[in-house]
Amino acid sequence: MAERDDRVERLAAVRTQIADACRASGRGSDSVTLVAVAKTFGADVVRPVLAAGQRVFGENRVQEARAKWPALRGEFPGIELHLIGPLQTNKVKDAIELFDVIQTLDRISLAAALAKEGAKSGGKLPRLFVQVNTGEEPQKAGIAPGEADEFLRRCKDDCGLTVEGLMCIPPLEEAPAPHFALTAKIARRNGLALLSMGMSADFANAIAFGATHVRVGSAIFGERH
Ligand SMILES: *Cc1c(COP(=O)(O)O)cnc(C)c1O
Numbered sequence: 001m002a003e004r005d006d007r008v009e010r011l012a013a014v015r016t017q018i019a020d021a022c023r024a025s026g027r028g029s030d031s032v033t034l035v036a037v038a039k040t041f042g043a044d045v046v047r048p049v050l051a052a053g054q055r056v057f058g059e060n061r062v063q064e065a066r067a068k069w070p071a072l073r074g075e076f077p078g079i080e081l082h083l084i085g086p087l088q089t090n091k092v093k094d095a096i097e098l099f100d101v102i103q104t105l106d107r108i109s110l111a112a113a114l115a116k117e118g119a120k121s122g123g124k125l126p127r128l129f130v131q132v133n134t135g136e137e138p139q140k141a142g143i144a145p146g147e148a149d150e151f152l153r154r155c156k157d158d159c160g161l162t163v164e165g166l167m168c169i170p171p172l173e174e175a176p177a178p179h180f181a182l183t184a185k186i187a188r189r190n191g192l193a194l195l196s197m198g199m200s201a202d203f204a205n206a207i208a209f210g211a212t213h214v215r216v217g218s219a220i221f222g223e224r225h
Contacts, residue, residue: 037217060085165194180209
């Protein structure tokens with residue numbers, strides 16, 4: 001019980017920090033959406049956070065989301081679920097059913113699969129962000145910064161998809177600010193309004209660079225095991 005209260009307290013603290021960061025940048029506090037990253041935590045851990053009013057959540061695995069969220073959606077109205085991990089093409093159908101937002105569009109084969117499956121389900125698709133691999137890390141998913149403009153054009157022209165924003169995960173060992181700035185710059189020149197950047201360690205910094213969505217896990221739920 002005590003631990004659950006901790007999570008609700010930490011949620012409130014994160015909300016306060018978001019509001020402070022918004023104020024420091026002259027932005028309204030409603031200009032940033034807190035995506036509470038619930039990966040690895042079970043429904044009973046998430047439930048008190050839902051009861052405290054949080055409605056936007058992130059998961060990085062389709063299978064885990066499928067096991068956790070349909071029941072929680074039955075208990076709490078207005079949940080918005082974001083996929084923040086890589087999406088395999090053979091899980092596109094499940095992902096469309098489970099998620100309201102897919103933040104990890106990262107290759108044209110996935111764009112084509114989403115377009116095809118969306119057409120089957122009457123054109124209804126989750127909202128889409130393209131993941132940019134700003135550090136050009138080989139082990140990390142995402143479009144290289146230099147290929148982002150062309151990829152966004154192909155999503156629109158070849159696949160008929162509407163992309164609303166960009167998402168990035170800066171390299172662990174580097175200062176995140178240049179990565180946030182680069183992502184914001186690519187979004188700006190492509191007319192994209194939304195920016196998913198910033199995690200527990202750096203969300204205030206990301207807000208200074210224009211983040212509209214921050215993905216915060218451990219600062220709310222505690223350490224993952
Ligand atoms: C796990 C994860 C997060 C949350 O990380 P924390 O450091 O726990 O806040 C954010 N974004 C992505 C893509 C993740 O996989």
